[in-house]
Amino acid sequence: MQKPKLVYTTYIRSTPKDVWAAITKPEFTAQYWGKMTNVSDWKRGSKWEHHNPEHEVWITGKVLESAPPKRLVLSWADPDDLKDKSRVTFEIEKIEDMTCLTVTHGSFTTGSTMAGKVSQGWPKVLSSLKTFLETGKGLNIFCK
Amino acid sequence: MHNVAQMDAVFKALADESRRKLLDQLHQSNGQTLGELCAHLDMTRQAVTKHLLLLEAANLVVVVWRGREKLHYLNPVPIQEISERWIGKYERQRLQALGDLKKGLEQNKTNKKG
Numbered sequence: 001m002q003k004p005k006l007v008y009t010t011y012i013r014s015t016p017k018d019v020w021a022a023i024t025k026p027e028f029t030a031q032y033w034g035k036m037t038n039v040s041d042w043k044r045g046s047k048w049e050h051h052n053p054e055h056e057v058w059i060t061g062k063v064l065e066s067a068p069p070k071r072l073v074l075s076w077a078d079p080d081d082l083k084d085k086s087r088v089t090f091e092i093e094k095i096e097d098m099t100c101l102t103v104t105h106g107s108f109t110t111g112s113t114m115a116g117k118v119s120q121g122w123p124k125v126l127s128s129l130k131t132f133l134e135t136g137k138g139l140n141i142f143c144k
Numbered sequence: 145m146h147n148v149a150q151m152d153a154v155f156k157a158l159a160d161e162s163r164r165k166l167l168d169q170l171h172q173s174n175g176q177t178l179g180e181l182c183a184h185l186d187m188t189r190q191a192v193t194k195h196l197l198l199l200e201a202a203n204l205v206v207v208v209w210r211g212r213e214k215l216h217y218l219n220p221v222p223i224q225e226i227s228e229r230w231i232g233k234y235e236r237q238r239l240q241a242l243g244d245l246k247k248g249l250e251q252n253k254t255n256k257k258g
Contacts, residue, residue, distance in 0.1 A: 010203075
């Protein structure tokens with residue numbers, strides 16, 4: 001197993017089902033992920049895309065594993081640079097009355113520039129996701 | 145854990161130079177073992193272990209097991225939450241103050257004209 005590059009966790013006062021929905025349903029991601037949406041049928045082998053509000057594809061990949069509401073593994077690449085492919089794993093676990101979400105971003109190719117691009121973004125997205133699920137309102141994360 | 149308790153743990157964890165050094169080490173090179181971390185720091189193995197436990201409890205460090213190897217990762221999400229909760233809030237107030245100032249000055253202008 002290759003050593004993952006980036007690992008993030010957040011404890012959310014919510015249920016695994018709601019955390020799964022917040023990641024996979026465009027109407028939810030739009031509210032906390034800087035108006036971006038994740039689009040797919042989330043079945044293993046299906047394509048998934050990360051869209052901006054103008055429906056342009058910013059990130060694209062395949063659903064490598066899908067076990068709602070516990071585990072989702074995606075391949076991750078810029079559509080203009082498909083060779084720079086990496087892998088994102090969402091793990092959702094119920095811990096007492098909270099849900100622990102762990103995001104692991106790894107399997108970067110040699111010379112990949114993606115890690116540098118996403119390492120600023122993930123903490124913001126996850127902090128906003130937590131606020132969205134706990135208060136019903138996301139943060140204005142990419143407007144500052 | 146309640147959100148207030150979570151934030152208390154983060155502030156407490158950050159209020160120590162050795163622990164901040166550990167976080168800086170992980171920022172430089174993410175996913176280090178205890179041995180690797182000790183090699184870069186002027187601290188005993190016991191002290192590093194103790195500090196890492198506190199950082200883990202505050203969710204600033206996340207542990208990933210790779211076989212029998214325990215890897216430590218920097219998790220900046222709680223720091224982001226503090227930034228949103230405190231800095232973001234003050235920023236908004238500053239913007240509000242500027243907005244009010246603008247409104248006040250513009251009103252003054254129209255009053256003078258009238």
